[in-house]
Amino acid sequence: MSVSLRFFDSHAHLNNDQFTDDRAAVRGRMQDAGVLRVCEIGYDLESSRNAISSAAAEAGCWAIVGVQPNHPEVAQDPTWLDQLDLLAQQPNVVAIGEIGFDHHYAIAPVAEQEELFRAQIALAARHHLPIVIHSRNAHADTLRVLTDVRHPYGVIMHSFAGDVTYAEACVDIGCTLSLSGPITFKNNHAMHDVVTAIGLEHLLIETDSPYLSPHPLRGKRNEPTNVPLVAAFIADRKGMSLAEVAHATWQNANRLFGLSDDTP
Numbered sequence: 001m002s003v004s005l006r007f008f009d010s011h012a013h014l015n016n017d018q019f020t021d022d023r024a025a026v027r028g029r030m031q032d033a034g035v036l037r038v039c040e041i042g043y044d045l046e047s048s049r050n051a052i053s054s055a056a057a058e059a060g061c062w063a064i065v066g067v068q069p070n071h072p073e074v075a076q077d078p079t080w081l082d083q084l085d086l087l088a089q090q091p092n093v094v095a096i097g098e099i100g101f102d103h104h105y106a107i108a109p110v111a112e113q114e115e116l117f118r119a120q121i122a123l124a125a126r127h128h129l130p131i132v133i134h135s136r137n138a139h140a141d142t143l144r145v146l147t148d149v150r151h152p153y154g155v156i157m158h159s160f161a162g163d164v165t166y167a168e169a170c171v172d173i174g175c176t177l178s179l180s181g182p183i184t185f186k187n188n189h190a191m192h193d194v195v196t197a198i199g200l201e202h203l204l205i206e207t208d209s210p211y212l213s214p215h216p217l218r219g220k221r222n223e224p225t226n227v228p229l230v231a232a233f234i235a236d237r238k239g240m241s242l243a244e245v246a247h248a249t250w251q252n253a254n255r256l257f258g259l260s261d262d263t264p
Contacts, residue, residue: 005246007231008037008253009224010178011064011098011132011158011206015040015050018210018221027058030224034246036060037253038224041098041132043068045080048087055092062257064095066120068134072108081119088127094257096124097132098158101145104136114145121149130154130256133175139166147173154256159208163190164197171202176256178204181214181222184233195237200248204256205230 009030019026030038037060042048048065055063065087067074074080088096099120101113108116124131130153135142139162146155150173157170160177167177177198183191205227207213213222214229228242235245254261 005034005228005243006037006250007033007035007205007227007246008250009035009207009209009227010039010156010204010249010253011041011180012038012209012224013041013043013047013211014038014209014224015047015054016210019223026223026225031060033225033228035224035227037062037250037259039064039094039257042066042087043098044071044074045083045087048084052087052090052093062092062094062259063090064097064132065090065093066097066099066132067116068098069100069102069113069116070105070107072112072116075112075116081123084120085123085126088123088129093129094259095130095132095154095156096120096127097156098134099131100134101138101141102134102136103138103141110141114141117145118149121145121151124153125151128153130156132156132158132178134158136161143169143173146170146175150174156204156256159206159212160194161191162194164193167194167198171198176202176204176252178206179230179234180206180208181212181218181226181230184215184229185218186215192237195234200234200238200240200245201252203234203249204253205234205245205249 040051051063155175159180
């Protein structure tokens with residue numbers, strides 16, 4: 001990969017314990033690979049605070065704060081939304097997420113997940129921030145809520161997984177699809193079709209580090225250094241250059257997160 005290209009990893013968890021022993025080295029490799037910007041994602045209040053700390057300390061890092069549907073225990077504290085409101089106002093916070101539905105683990109009932117989801121969409125709207133969606137085995141519920149709300153400040157479908165019909169439905173209501181390592185898997189034909197069908201203007205790239213490593217690293221710990229592999233797969237499927245994909249996804253991410261090209 002040419003390091004003259006610039007890549008934006010729109011979704012990573014570098015505060016995960018899997019990076020405890022070599023986090024600085026991971027960040028160094030990321031920069032060397034041309035991955036000059038990354039969003040650190042919260043999934044509960046503590047991880048959201050940690051994301052803000054990382055964004056304050058690391059060049060090219062921005063924070064996304066929110067409560068994932070697999071952490072409904074956060075809402076047992078009646079002040080949780082007020083706490084998240086304060087976090088959303090901190091410097092370097094560029095979105096609310098990851099929020100939505102998870103019917104795979106189904107830790108909370110659907111109604112409880114939806115209450116968390118809608119409360120955080122409303123919070124994002126008050127602060128004019130985009131939202132980052134966690135949707136696992138929950139296509140219908142996710143589309144139902146997003147169609148009802150029509151959030152006007154940007155909607156990012158984190159690690160999008162689905163067929164072309166679902167992808168087009170998401171794009172039709174204003175979503176941007178963030179693509180991750182599984183699109184590179186040999187037998188993931190549905191996502192191969194999505195990559196071909198959906199215009200580059202509707203796409204981001206991400207790693208979801210330390211999860212979802214792309215081929216040929218599947219099963220190993222993922223890190224932002226690998227996001228160019230996702231971009232390269234998109235370029236190959238679309239018959240484009242890697243430079244075109246890197247540039248478009250860089251610009252798409254900057255636009256959605258409200259960053260200028262020369263933001264420090």
